[in-house]
Amino acid sequence: MCIRDRYKRAFWIGLLIPAIQQLTGINALMFYAPVIFSAGGKRDAGLVRVLTLITMIDNFVFTLVSAFISDKLGRKKLFIYGSLGCGISLLMAAVGASNPSTGKEMQTFDWIFAISLYVFVAFFGLSHGPAW
Numbered sequence: 001m002c003i004r005d006r007y008k009r010a011f012w013i014g015l016l017i018p019a020i021q022q023l024t025g026i027n028a029l030m031f032y033a034p035v036i037f038s039a040g041g042k043r044d045a046g047l048v049r050v051l052t053l054i055t056m057i058d059n060f061v062f063t064l065v066s067a068f069i070s071d072k073l074g075r076k077k078l079f080i081y082g083s084l085g086c087g088i089s090l091l092m093a094a095v096g097a098s099n100p101s102t103g104k105e106m107q108t109f110d111w112i113f114a115i116s117l118y119v120f121v122a123f124f125g126l127s128h129g130p131a132w
Contacts, residue, residue, distance in 0.1 A: 017079075020083075020128065021128045021129075024086055024124060024128060026121070026124050026128070026129075029055070029117065029120070029121070030055070030056070030059070033051070033052040033055050033056075034048050034049070034052050036117075037051040037052060037114065039097075051114055054118065055117065055118065055121055058118050058121045058122055058125070059121050059124070059125050059129065060125075061125070062121070062122045062123075062124075062125030062126050062129070063125040063126075063129040063130055065125070065126065066078065066125060066126045066127070066129060066130050067130055069126075070130065078126055078127045079127050079128070080127075081123075081127065082123045082124065082126050082127020082128060083123075083127060083128070085119070085120075085122075085123030085126075085127070086120055086123045086124055086127070086128070089116045089117070089119040089120040089123060090116070090120055092112060092116035092119070093112075093113050093116035093117055093120065095109075095112060095116075096109045096110065096111075096112030096113025096114070096115075096116055097109075097113050
């Protein structure tokens, strides 16, 4: 490689942060949110639209909050805690998705799934979302 030893660490950090950002799966969640929320098969279209809209607003609000608090708290702390929060919320989403309901009404596991995805989007917006 043509990179001097003193720049190698910065090079790898600069390469890995955007890679981790893409590997979180946020693009799939944002693009396929209506499909994900209607996975039960019999969901009301209006409810699916509202759940999707909440996801988009969640992302916007927490990315905006991150722009104001990142210099105060530190980008490294936000990135580490945000990554932990994303991981934990995705584990909770897996628990919620393990037992989906088949009716039009959302049951307990459906709400666990939806709220876990909102928490994931919030942690993503606080940590990985803003362009550093």
